[in-house]
Amino acid sequence: MTTNYIRFQWRDTGYGEWVRELDEAELSYTSLQRNWRGSGRSFFHMTGHLTLEFVVDNYADLSAIEKRVDSALAKAWLTLRYHHPTIASQTKLDPITGKYMKAYPQHSVGWLEKTFVVLSTGHTGAEWANHDPPAPVLPTLYAMAVPSIENKRVVRRDLIFRSPHDIIDGIGTLLLFDNYVRHTAEAFAQGDSYEPPSLDDPQVFQNLSPPFRVAAAIPPEPSEAALHRLAGLDIADVEDKARNAEVATLPYKMGALVPGIHRRVEITLSPEETARLTGACKEVGSTVTHVFHAAIALVLRNLQPMHEKPRLVEYVGYLLRNERGSCVPPFNGHEHAAAVYHSTSSEKLIVNMTVPGRNDNLPEETRLEVEKREFLDIVHQMREFYQKVRDDPEHYRLAPLLWARRSIPPPLDEHLIPPIPPPSDSPSASISSMGRIDNIIRRGHGDIEVYNPWVTGEELRNGLGLFLGTFRGSLSLSAAYNDAWHDKDEVLQFVESCIRLVNTGLGLEQSR
Structure with a gap:
């Protein structure tokens, strides 16, 4: 230390x-x-x-x-x-x-x-x-x-x-x-x-x-390279604002200024559906996470209002990364589960997409082929972005600086209750992938069988947080939302649209 x-x-x-x-x-x-x-x-x-x-x-x-x-x-x-x-x-x-x-x-x-x-x-x-x-x-x-x-x-x-x-x-x-x-x-x-x-055993305090x-044994002072990268991110942010690009935003019920109740919906695929989906992902050289993140971007694009002419919009997001693999033993596994060991990507994830014009009427067969090519292209972009973050050896050292850079300062008075931040004027949809949960939670211990593991964070804003995980061979896609701005049927339709788009894009028969 x-x-x-x-x-x-x-x-x-x-x-x-x-x-x-x-x-x-x-x-x-x-x-x-x-x-x-x-x-x-x-x-x-x-x-x-x-x-x-x-x-x-x-x-x-x-x-x-x-x-x-x-x-x-x-x-x-x-x-x-x-x-x-x-x-x-x-x-x-x-x-x-x-x-x-x-x-x-x-x-x-x-x-x-x-x-x-x-x-x-x-x-x-x-x-x-x-x-x-x-x-x-x-x-x-x-x-x-x-x-x-x-x-x-x-x-x-x-x-x-x-x-x-x-x-x-x-x-x-x-x-x-x-x-x-x-x-x-x-x-x-x-x-x-x-x-x-x-x-009361004194040993317990050593387990904190x-x-x-x-x-992760991150040096207290950032390196010159880290500071240079931060400066580059600041420049990129200025350039993004200067471009004044239209961002694909999630429609929501207007009017409420105070969050309501956090809710969650979920769709679970059968083991057979999951196996077909996983196999199709391997055939295109991607993971389930890549294809569903691509689907989220496209579903958001499809929710944008149409104008007379086609126009470009951007999906903007970040990648969440589990950093336990970056930690030194014994902090890299089950022994220190009660901790906050994850990060966000340093660069923004930006996907450019086209919203078609009102009169862009293509034949059904041509339209499906165009949508499939578009989907696979975005899957490729997702794969490249995820791999870039995964293969960045310096990312975990930069993570604390990224948290500080993107955080709102907390109030320094316990008795002060700040005004509630307003709903975002450009809400989006993110994804957090748990991967194969069987690698984290065993299916059984002794006389106990384990089912239905999931996790979510309370959503108080007007965006959507999607969660992806597979357990006992079944993939589940869920979404967290706040009912001040979204309805159950609307969010469930968003999740269903993601699954339907993935099936279509990968050439799988629709099974629901």
Whole structure:
């Protein structure tokens, strides 16, 4: 740890807390949360979902098994805090220094009761998560008692994990789930004999996660090359504004100035559909992420109003990149799941597209051929952009500077509630790809089978956030939106249009 990084080292305050400063990535999410606080909601508050099925013997007493399940879930949550104590931390503003700090309490009294909640509402976890669930300051796990939907002799629990985004990110949530299910399987198998490790053990403080700067061993001071690249990005931004290009924007309901409820819709393909899609992607030398990002751009283009003559529009976005592979051991895997270790691309992703004129009537066969060529061309552009970011050896060192460059400064007064930022005048649609979630979460641990993993961040703006992931051979494309500006049917149609466009562009038969 260099002298400049002492501020990122966890230290004992002497008043019952361990604290450290936030780095740029964490502070970016804290800033969003604090600047939208006037809405009564928490921007990008994380929601993770997982379904667990506990296999039950034919002669077992179901009610007794359910009690055993809930006991195992509670004990596993305590064990998880021991190995990932950062889930018991929260972000606070130090009134003396004026800096935001991550604070971890040295005591554990009352923590389990506050942060582990068993619910039986008659809803599934996904339904409950879609109807304005609490946004607790401390990361909290809700275990929903849900009947089996297939008349299988199992005890089912839907897990909903809720956490501020400055504590954990999406991939981290999935990693945390895998660790949690492993602990749960052990606690369930051992029953009353299972004892979680003591949270008073001094060893627990050594498990607190550092910020990304430390985890990736990024030098405190940027290199000349990094500063040169930042200057180049500033020049590119000025040139973009000077071009005054029309940006493809997402239509939305006008009028609302305050965000409503974050919602989520999802379409899941069958394993057969997924296999055909994956095979078709390989044939064109691209990934599922490339083709769906291309589809998002084209669906947005198709939503633009037509004029008399054709015109150019741009899709503008960024790429989100998991940076755990850039971290040094042990920060590059499951051991430090409760952390914010990801980045955004340094350059803007810009795709030029043509909105046809009102009178551009091509024969159906010609139109389909033109659309397919256009789609594959954009897929190629996406592949090149993704690979450029992937192959950039300096990108992760630049990431903290990019977070700082794109963040809104947070308020430095806990009592100040800033005006809610207005809806964007050019909302867009982004994508966050989880890839093959089977590589992150195992399908089963002991007597537990795992289903339906997904994660999203609370959307308080008027754009769309799409999420892509494959588990147990089935691909799911979901979208997060805010119901102040969008309706369920509209967003579902957007997702369906993306899937339909991918099928058409890759020459697959439409199966829905």
